[in-house]
Amino acid sequence: MNIQFVGKNVELTDALKEVTEQKLSKLEKYFEDPINGNVTFSTQRNNKTIEVTINLPGTILRAEETSDDMYASIDKSVDILERQIRKYKTRLQKRYKEGQTIRFENVLPYEREEETEDPDKPTIVRRKRFFLQPMNYEEAVLQMELLGHNFFVFRSAETEEISVIYKRKDGNYGLIEPEL
Known part of the structure; x- marks a missing residue:
């Protein structure tokens, strides 16, 4: 998975990037080809927000989660993306294999x-x-x-x-x- 990281009012540490990559890597089992994604971390007051966008051929998956802990926000957003993928996997695979993206x-x-x-x-x-x-x-x-x-x-x-x-x-x- 190719991930671009952006930080708004947040210092992007290597540990934060590594944890995010590790958590998002469990989504790779749903895709045949390498996928691209954008992760934006932001902080406003005590709220830590992560916005994850995954670009698939012909579609976009997106999750945004806010909590008081950035690592909790990462976990929640990965869970949201996994639910979306599982929910739409059959329809997405059918369209992708039939060339109907x-x-x-x-x-x-x-x-x-x-x-x-x-x-x-x-x-x-x-x-x-x-x-x-x-x-x-x-x-x-x-x-x-x-x-x-x-x-x-x-x-x-x-x-x-x-x-x-x-x-x-x-x-x-x-x-x-x-x-x-």
Whole structure:
């Protein structure tokens, strides 16, 4: 596993990197090829946060965990990733072996907007850009669940129009499509 480490308000020690690599290495049994991942450690007050993103062919697995101990956060995030992999392993393997990947490009790092003069005026604090490849709504639901989001923007394979799928309070899904 190829891992890039980033620290925000945290000193990245060799011990912290080694423990993280060791814990994440137990996920390698689920993958045939070497995989790439990003690990971001951050500290805010007494909260230690770890954000792990694993880039797979055509999909992204992500876990974020906060606690008062960085090593506990590492353990919890690895458990979350392992549950995601086990939950979606059959679907991911089927799509990957049949050449039907979840067509989603990696999200580029966000660019911070300049400070505005009016502090009460809402500002854009995060911007994401990604390439939208056509996919059906089942693939969009899978990608949304893997990312842990409650909505997902995608290009419909049927109409080539941009659509949004979202999770409803009753546990079902909603689909927003543009009117042609």
